[in-house]
Amino acid sequence: MSYIVIKCGGSIVDELPDQFFKSILQLQKNKQVKPVIVHGGGPMISSQLEQMNVSTTFIDGLRVTTNEVLDVVEMVLSGSVNKQIVRKLIEQNAQAVGMSGIDGHLIEAAPVEQANQVGYVGQVKKVNIELIQTIAEQNYIPVISPIAIGLDQQRYNINADTAAAAIAAELKAPLCFISDIQGICHGDSVLSMVNQTQITQLIEQEVIHGGMVPKVKAALTGLASGVPKAVIVNGHESNGLIKFIDGKAVGTRICLKEVSHV
Incomplete structure (x- = not known):
């Protein structure tokens, strides 16, 4: 059975056109490919935290996650964002099931190395494939x-790019990051392909920066662990998934x- 793991960035979830969700159904029906969607929701989390007057900070790109922050993260990700995507798929007559990494011990995690600084942020230890x-x-x-579960039953906030790469590696499936940009841009052009050496250089040059850094690092980790190919695609591009x-x-x-x- 053939799979594809599609990671939808939080920055584009609200903007994804109906055609994007139609393409996912086409993959399933016409290409005999089983889609698996993993999503983020960073901007929505930050907005909700602000509305609730809960302070939030970042260290090395990781959101400092207290139990109070984690309550909001889980509410936004597993609640509003997850069900929004499920509804969009149902509108296209797809059958979709929303779940978090806690359900069925889908994603088991352990604290990241800098847990004393960032709180309940986790790294993937096992996927219930x-x-x-x-x-x-x-x-x-x-x-x-x-959202993952630890051996101590503690919840953990997992970077969505990291989670998607771990799932794709277990499925030996292609990994597609859906973003709000055309890909990795250098000057006025979009790079059609980058390798590990180039990525290291582009990060040092700050051509790759911000949220793109964990994305490319997750892709490289996935590729080293069995993902056959990985790509960053603009979610607005017509039939981008089909082309991939x-x-x-x-x-x-x-x-x-x-x-x-x-």
């Missing part, structure tokens, strides 16, 4: 929010090593 496969085999599309599955050039493809062809 059988649960995803069982759902997908029934022609349901799993829509996953990246068909092997056509779209967005920025991420590779471990330099290749002579796409």
Whole structure:
């Protein structure tokens, strides 16, 4: 059975057109590919925290997550954002199931190394891939929010890019990051392909910065762990997912090593 893991960035969830969700259904029906969606929701979390007068800070790109912050993170991700995506899929006559990494111990996590600074932020230790496969085999599309559970039953906030890469690695599935930009931009042009060496240089040059850094790092980790290919695609691009599955050039493809062809 063939899968694709689609990670929807929080910055674009509200803007994704109906055609994007139609493409996901086309993958399932016409391409015999089982879609698995993992989503973020950073901007919505920050907005909700502000409305509730809960302070939030970041250290090295990680949101400092107290139990109070985690309550809001879970409410926004597993509640409003997750169900918004599920509803959009249902509107296209798809069968979708919303869940978090806590459900069925889907994502088990342990604290990140800097947990004393960032609180309940986790790193993925195990993915219950059988649960995803069982759902997908029934022609349901799993829509996953990246809240994980620890061995101590503590909840953990997981970076959505990291969660998507871990799931894709277990499924040996292509990984597609859906963003609000065309890909990795250098000057006025979009890079069609970047490898690990180039990524390191582009991060040092701050060409790759902000939220793009965990995205490319997660992609490289996934590729080293069994993901066959990874790409960053603009969610507004018509049939971008279909082009990716068909092997056509779209967005920025991420590779471990330099290749002579796409």
